[in-house]
Amino acid sequence: MTVKLIPQTPSAYDYPLLIKNILPTPLTYFPDREIVYRDKMSYTYVELNRRVQRLANTLEGLGVKQGDTVAVMDWDSHRYLECFFAVPMMGAVLHTINIRLSPEQLIYTINHAEDDVILVNADFLPLLAAVKDQMKTVRKIVLLTDGEADPDTPVNIEGEYERLLAGAAPDYDFPDFDENAMATTFYTTGTTGLPKGVYFSHRQIMLHTYGLMSGLCAYESQAAVNSGDVYMPMTPMFHVHAWGMPYLFTMMGNKQVYPGKYEPEMLLKLIVSQNVTFSHCVPTIIHMLVSSPVIKDLDLSRWKVVIGGSALSRGLCKAGLENGINLYTAYGMSETCPLLTVANLKPHMMEWDAERQVEMRCRTGLPVPNVMLEVVDTDGKPLPHDGKTAGEVVVRSPWLTQGYIQDPEKSEELWANGWLHTGDIGFIDQEGYLQITDRVKDVIKTGGEWISSLALEDIISRHPAVSEAAVIGVPDPKWGERPMALVVLKPGEEKAATPDDLKAFFARFAEDGVIPRYGVPDRVQIVDTIAKTSVGKINKKQLRVDFK
Template identity: 70%
Template sequence: MTFRKIDPSPSAYNYQLLIKHILETPLIYSPEREIVYRDMVRYTYRDLNRRVHQLANTLASQGVEPGSTVAVMDWDSHRYLECFFAVPMMGAVLHTINVRLSPEQLIYTINHAEDDVILVNEEFLPLLESVKDKFTTVKKIILISDSGKTPDTSLTLEGEYEDMVNKAEKSYDFPDFDENTMATTFYTTGTTGLPKGVFFSHRQLVMHTYGMLANMAAFESQAPITSKDVYMPITPMFHVHAWGVPYVMTLLGAKQVYPGRYEPEMLLKLLVSEKVTFSHCVPTIMHMLVSSPAITNFDLTGWKVIIGGSALPRGLCREALKLGINIYAAYGMSETCPLLTSAVLKPKMMDWNEEEQVKYRCRTGRPAPNVYVRIWDPQGNALPHDGESTGEVVVRSPWLTQGYTKDAEKSEELWQGGWLHTGDIGYLDEEGYLQITDRLKDVIKTGGEWISSLTLEDIISQHEAVSESAAIGVADEKWGERPLVLVVVKDSHKDKVTEDELRDFFMKFVDAGEIPKYGVPNRVQIVDEIPKTSVGKINKKDIRTQFTS
């Protein structure tokens, strides 16, 4: 069989999927809509476009050219949004640095990514100073300052971002080039070994933008997103491009609000004063907000919030819904750009009562358009979508990273069999919803049976005294492993609940058939805090070290 290929006219334009095209639409549909940074900066999409051109000229004056790597160390800001566009639109690569890395991890990522220029917020100068003697490729450093002042530093600075951008020419000729050109890179911090670099092309980021747009805006759901929404990310912009949502909201020309450093008071102030209607964050941030004493002073009715990075516990979901927050889960990972699934409700589910909806709002979700999800057994055989058959989650989509930077062996492991291996285990139900039951490395193996740490965390989150929780497996001579659940108790219940009472709470779910009796933890331990990773996830590596060593 011979496939017929298109033979284009010699003069036909070969339209490449480039990030610069995303910026074209808001300049037509909503050029005067605002972009806001804290209570400090307010400008329009027309201004954003001009500043993107000026930033490109600024970077070019510092030697940035196609193939160069420009790194950014900043809080979530309008400046970061400008970098999301200007750097890749030049044909350079944007490296979004995790500002919470240790000095050893930081210098590793800077050198491994071969950064040429670093844009650094004044607050992170001490961190950069601590590794400057180990730079191997860095040529220029540009200061980012809210104060406009140049601080004392041992680093050689080329100038201050705002001053340089304002003085630059207002027009830059962004070139056409192959859509498979690398646009961004960043590093995922696992629980073992050095950070792994992932990378994404222009084509992948544009495809992800349209896939996310279709997922959030095209289908009838409990929380549709439109150009009328006011968007504020509460996920760091260094973390998978703030989940890719700034590209989506820019394409829509929606009002965008950037909060800088995450402070509960500032977040709540901006939510109300800027009339924010849509955000996304990890569960720990939502927990911080709903636990803040100030929350009762604000009306958050109708605020749509996507929870990702970790599972959305039913207890937290109920607490948010009580405050009028339209909350639901989504799923992805650094390697997937990140969107894979989201817990958008089907039309028939919209009339369900709250408790019925909570079950599906906390599901890992339905695959987004152009995402294929399969469940494999250990032999690589596909399992049925029956809500019971559990195995490894493998995926395909046009926006998945094609490998790890300079690591052919790990890249092949990631893509073994032509499907990206998520390292998660779960099942697909008859409605097409994915449910992650655990990470392969976090599942608790007791007496030859698996117990989901996520299920145990979800159950204990529903106790009225529980603020946060984490479950791990600890060595057991007879059973191999047994569950240990750590709990942070709400201030209102301190000294009013015992560890035995919390353990007994699990028996209700044994009686209801949700977990087997062997799934009840041997011990529930009340602690002051639970360790977190640099992006706010529960750090089970640290917990295991602390409680099993």
């Protein structure tokens, strides 16, 4: 016996899941809602639609055809939003370039992705100029500016974005094609080796958009989102399509605000002046904002912020809540498009006190619909959902990358036994919430036992004088590794805590049984800053080199 396939009438239209099918909905529901770029410009969804078509005509005039790759190097802008649509809707591939890569990594990704055209902000022309002679496939380069004079550069520029769009026709007939066509690609920088290219199809991005909608909008929770919210990303648009959020908020027809370069004053100005109610970012961005003295004078009580990329510590969560920010966690990775889980509070948790809610807001979260998620042992066997038994997190979902570009060996490692291996260690509790306890590579292995660096960071974040912290394993001749804490103190608190004070703070949690006694760091070092990666995460690889 086999399944019974549905018969298809020869004249029936087989509706493909293509990105182009996102745009008609906001044009029907909210055609006059705004797209805002910094304090420089705004226009409606009607104009967005016209500009997307003008951009497609511009790119076609530059020789872009189906299957070609168009790369973008820009701050978070309306231009980037237009590229999110026009490029894949043509049947080309959008390559969102990480603007913080080293020159060696930058040229590697450009050549490895086989970019045909690059759209580059004037701020990043020096980066491109440094590698222009090593480009193997790039045919045309388009300049992006905010209206200032064209810069003097050795890079051969085909034209300036706005002038090219102004000269292009406002109508473009976006074709139908296979929904499994590649829509986007970008590169994730690992701890070793060259960046790895992931890729996503139109079908995957469309399903991920509905996954976001179900995870963020469908459930009664502490921070449900709807079409009345005002959206502003604070995650770089080069990083996993800004977590896919621009596709969701365009589909729903929300007012959208794009901040350009991340500057605390501009971010706060836009949040207030544009009445922003929903954003997403890594913890370091929220840390930067809650550390700004300006924030004390602002009403942020309507602002919902999803934190991802790194663990949200209880200390930072409490600081955000005390400033009126509705903080909670979501989880995913570059390879997963990225959404896997959201830390929505269940209805019965809404009555809990603030301290218990903070614990759940900082959980990694509940799997959204169409995400199968397990924690498994070293043999791949699922572990009990008892809130304590930890294993590697493995996932299945229709929107996960199917591999790494031109890297079959790493692709097979990623998909061993038919599950995508996240490289994260965690447990699932009785309520179904996932809690990541560490990255496999960041677990501190001491005397044959494992200690979670994230758990130690969460503990020290609760000290009233601590602004930011990272915990790493450093070599030890007796135990193999021992935990070391690096701590940034709050301004004005430099004399409020010594390394010995902070070790004593850890020790109290050991006495209460929260962590084992061997989990108390031998070394606590007070530092001015903590190294970050190109996407704002704590760079533990670099810290292990600096403090070995």
